[in-house]
Amino acid sequence: GDSVTQMEGPVTLSEEAFLTINCTYTATGYPSLFWYVQYPGEGLQLLLKATKADDKGSNKGFEATYRKETTSFHLEKGSVQVSDSAVYFCALSDITSGTYKYIFGTGTRLKVLA
């Protein structure tokens, strides 16, 4: 069945460091891919999305490219800030099979130190 795998956290970085959070997926159809962010004690917010191969989603300095050949959607940011500290979730949505699926990864906690 469909699934999403994220790198284990926590990820601890110094301010202005480069960030990569890996996400790979398996899907029987042709899914849309998302990154959500969750700040402490809050719900999730959409960070970016991509709906077809080679699409690049971007928002607030974060980027991710839909790579069908490697079934990946890695999240990157060139220079992280303390305010980026949060939990990041990769997700996929697929209705190709006729059954609705929206699957989240387990989340990766990011801690940025000043």
Place this chain on the structure above:
Amino acid sequence: DGGITQSPKYLFRKEGQNVTLSCEQNLNHDAMYWYRQDPGQGLRLIYYSQIVNDFQKGDIAEGYSVSREKKESFPLTVTSAQKNPTAFYLCASSIGLRQAAYEQYFGPGTRLTVT
């Protein structure tokens, strides 16, 4: 402002009691969802609804019930049959289920503690 409200933010109950969590949206979205989040785990889908008076079980529906009498409202009842009810519960909505590209909008969550 459009959005999703969940109340209360914190809820405490004794074991054996049913409890209902509120979820309201003013985004005019057709689809609504309930998720459960446990520490260190991803989100697990409890129930979802595509339209009023219709809902489907998700991956972990046992011990939970829902209703969808109005488009704006999707309350979740955690029954005494739920073996491990203490968790963070998130409600979400989306425009619909007909396109995979629709993102979900989340409420701020309700933290339920059962002792």
